[in-house]
Amino acid sequence: DTGVSQDPRHKITKRGQNVTFRCDPISEHNRLYWYRQTLGQGPEFLTYFQNEAQLEKSRLLSDRFSAERPKGSFSTLEIQRTEQGDSAMYLCATPARVSGTDTQYFGPGTRLTVL
């Protein structure tokens, strides 16, 4: 258990519906990352927050995706008008300092299936 929790763990939705995922990071970490992982591939970076500011967004994050981190604590990732290609595992992570460098603690992920 890394201390990073995600909710829900699984989400099945119909194409065109909106979905929202939540990530609760280890407390007092100012950075938070979102990744997406499709079957058989490694995770791909989506976006990154420092406190409540969204500092970097991948080109993978289309206009249908929006992420927030109010008050620099938990974060939400919303996908509007879901498409079948959005089916993936959505992971969030917060850093942890190990031997002079940041590693990342990942949550268990939210598996999204779009029918």
Next chain:
Amino acid sequence: DAKTTQPNSMESNEEEPVHLPCNHSTISGTDYIHWYRQLPSQGPEYVIHGLTSNVNNRMASLAIAEDRKSSTLILHRATLRDAAVYYCILRYTSYGKLTFGQGTILTVHP
């Protein structure tokens, strides 16, 4: 971040050592070598990292070639719980996003 190359899959028997290779011929002098693993149905998990010298921790050892163009993650005694996808990642900063490749699928046989 510089690119890494890993075998798609490897197999091992339980309680035997496992050596997972990673090639990173374009590594720069300031790139750290990180290893993560991902157990089935879980998020990735940090294993170990190093810069130039070999490193040991409770999970594994990291052997880094003298020219730093390759490295090897060593699991000293594989257990069934070590069956996972292992990712070798280079990072030129001490913080920031991780760039994952496809990793090596490790199968451990009883």
